[in-house]
Amino acid sequence: MPFFVDTLQLKSFVAIAETGTFGQAASTVNRTQSALSLQIKKLEQQLGCNLFDRTTRKVSLTPQGEIFLGYAKRIIQLQWEAISRLREPDIEGEIRFGTPEDFATHYLPDVLARFRQHHPRVQLNVKCDLTLNLIEGFHRGEYDVILAKRDPQRVKGGTKVWREPLVWAAADGYQPEEPLSLVLSPQPCIYRARALAALDRAKRSWHMSYTSPSLAGTLAAVKAGLGITVLPAHMIPAGFHPIRKETRLPHLADAELALLKSDELSKVAEMFAEHITLSLENIKL
Secondary structure (H helix, E strand, O other), X not given: OOOOOOXXXXXXXXXXXXXXXXXXXXXXXXXXXXXXXXXXXXXXXXXXXXXXXXXXXXXXXXXXXXXXXXXXXXXXXXXXXHHHHHHOOXXXXXXXXXXXXXXXXXXXXXXXXHHHHHOXXXXXXXXXXXXXXXXXXXXXXXXXXXXXXXXOOXXXXXXXXXXXXEEEEEEOOOOOOOOEEEEEXXXXXXXXXXXXXXXXXXXXXXXXXXXXXOHHHHHHHHHOOOOEEEEEHHHOOXXXXXXOHHHOOOOOOOEEEEEEEXXXXXXXXXXXXXXXXXXHHHHOO
16 A cells, blocks of 8 residues: 655654643644544554554553654654755855753754754854853844743743753762752752752752853762762763652752744744754654
């Protein structure tokens, strides 16, 4: 049987796989839940297999669905890259982009490299900084596009592109003691503020043993046994492990990243913002 699939079908499938419900996925792709169900039914008929296990309240991927998820993300990415390259092969200009260092180090190198490969005449100026500094610089007109960490319960605006749980982390073999020794970024750091507020609410004693503005400095201090820190759950490097239960540390709310872009964005910067958004959608864990 011939296999015909459109981008909306693939995006719907990916959205359901990531949210675990047809309702949330329908909101993500701006379709009704019934339309989404029909799309997935047609996709499964074409593939000749079930992609989702619907026996529980939250749908989950079948083994075949797990396999197809990787291909679906690659197809979406290749479609966008092909259209982008053919539509504007010689586009040029300058883009001023700001991003938190930890996110840039872990997720963005390949994303930025692909954009540069397809648009070699575009000059990318990337600056890593603390989120509040990035936001202040953005409002002063220093950036065209930024990625900013935010508390989704308090701060709105921009386009949500990422959400990830935060965890307390320590070097392997390190045993936290009271008062807790902390290794965090200086003010104004959202992770720092969130960690200290959570500890104060839990009435846990602490002291700041090491402050570093860079991720590398933070990890080096934690690895040396100077204390514990806060990291996104999927950015914990080798030699570190998440801690909470054994130390009864308070829960940390998820981290959310939003993409903010200038009101007067150039054509090349608009393409870059679209590339960042789509690329992050395709590598979400």
